[in-house]
Amino acid sequence: MRTIAVVTGTRADYGLLRGLLRAIDDDPQLDLRIIVTGTHLTDSFGRTVSEIERDGFTVAAAVPIWSGDDSALAAAADVGRALPEYARALADIGPDVVVVLGDRLEAYAVATAATILSVPVAHIHGGELTEGAMDDALRHSITKMSYLHFTSTPEHRTRVIQLGEDPRRVFFFGAPIVDILETFEPMPRRDVEERFGIRLPEPTALVTFHPAIMDVAPAEHLVEELLDGLLAVDELHIVITGSNSDIGTDAVRERIARFVSEHPERVDYVESFGQRGYLSAMRAAAVVAGNSSSTVLEAPVLGTPSVLIGDRQKGRPIAASVEVPEPTAAAIAAAIRRQFAAPPLADPESPFGRPGFAARTAATLRDAEIPRPPKKSFHDLEQGDDHGR
Known part of the structure; x- marks a missing residue:
C-alpha cells in the first residue's frame, strides 16, 4: 500500500x-x-x-x-x-x-x-x-x-x-475542474438564494477579487475601479465573495465591506459558497467579474460570460467568452454591458482536456515508479525536441 x-x-x-x-x-x-x-x-x-x-x-x-x-x-x-x-x-x-x-x-x-x-x-x-x-x-x-x-x-x-x-x-x-463540471448538478436559483441569504435577480454579477502584488495597478485602485464599474451598470445586482488571504487582502476586504454596507439594496456578500454553491451561483449569474481564476476556468466551461480585471490571470488560456477591459470603471461597465448583449455560446469549448x-x-x-529519494536528472531540450508530446 x-x-x-x-x-x-x-x-x-x-x-x-x-x-x-x-x-x-x-x-x-x-x-x-x-x-x-x-x-x-x-x-x-x-x-x-x-x-x-x-x-x-x-x-x-x-x-x-x-x-x-x-x-x-x-x-x-x-x-x-x-x-x-x-x-x-x-x-x-x-x-x-x-x-x-x-x-x-x-x-x-x-x-x-x-x-x-x-x-x-x-x-x-x-x-x-x-x-x-x-x-x-x-x-x-x-x-x-x-x-x-x-x-x-x-x-x-x-x-x-x-x-x-x-x-x-x-x-x-x-484540469480537475473538467471532472467536476462533467457531473455538476446546479442548485436551483431559489435554493441558492435561501441557503445563502442572497438575491439572484436578472441580471446579477458574481464578483471575486483577490489582491496581486505584481498587478497592473495597486489592488486598492483596481478594486475601487471594479466596484465603481459594477455600480454604473443600471439594474445590475451584485453578489461578492470573500477574497483570499493574499498579501494586501485587508485593504481589499475593508473596501468591499464598506461597499456592501453602502449599497444594501444592490449588493449581497457571501464569505464562502463552497464549490457547489459557487458554481450554482455562477450558473445563475449573467456575468462573472473580478480576477479570480474562475473567470477564465469555470465560467467559460459553464458558458457564463466573464469580465477579467487586471493582470492576475495574464498568461492563462483566455476563452472567447472572457473580456479583458482596461482597468477603469468606465471600461469595466462597458465590458459588462457588452457581455449582457452578446449571444450565449452554444457549445462552450474548454482547453483543459477531457473528464x-x-x-x-x-x-x-x-x-508510477517513484524512487526514494526522488533523484532526478535535468532534461535538456535539443533542436527538434517534441517536448515529449
Missing part, C-alpha cells in the same frame, strides 16, 4: 482536489492522508475545514500558517514559521508521495519541506502563467521540487518540460 498525503489550504483548491481525494480514498492500494492548512483553519475566512469533515474525510494533520497580518513581511515570516510544522507533519505521516496543487505560499512551503525530507512531490497545475502575481515564481519553483507533474493543457506540459523535467514524468490529464483527471491521476500515483 502506498501512502498519499494531499495538502489543501483554501476552499478553492479543496474544491478542485475533492474528486482526487475520493479516487485515492476508494483505491484499496492507496492510503489517503489529508493535511489541512491555510485559510481552512481561519475563522475570518469561514473556517472551511468543516466542509472537508462534512464530506466524510479524516484530517491527518492541521497546520495553521497565517498570523492575521497581511503584509509581505508577515507573510514571509509566517511561511518561515510554518516550514518546520509542515516538516513535522510529513515526518509523522511518512507518505510515499505528497500532492500539492497550484502556486500558493502554502504549497511552496510544503514542497520545500518535502524536498528537504526527500519525500517525492506530485504537483498539479504546473507550467501555467499568471504574470500579475508572484505566483509564477512559486509555481515554477514547486515544479523543480516535484517528481511527478499533472498539467492542465498540452502547452503547460511543454512548459514544465522546458524547465528541465523528464517528459516521462509529466502528464497531461486535463477523468481524478481517476488517471490516482492510478498514476498508485502505479
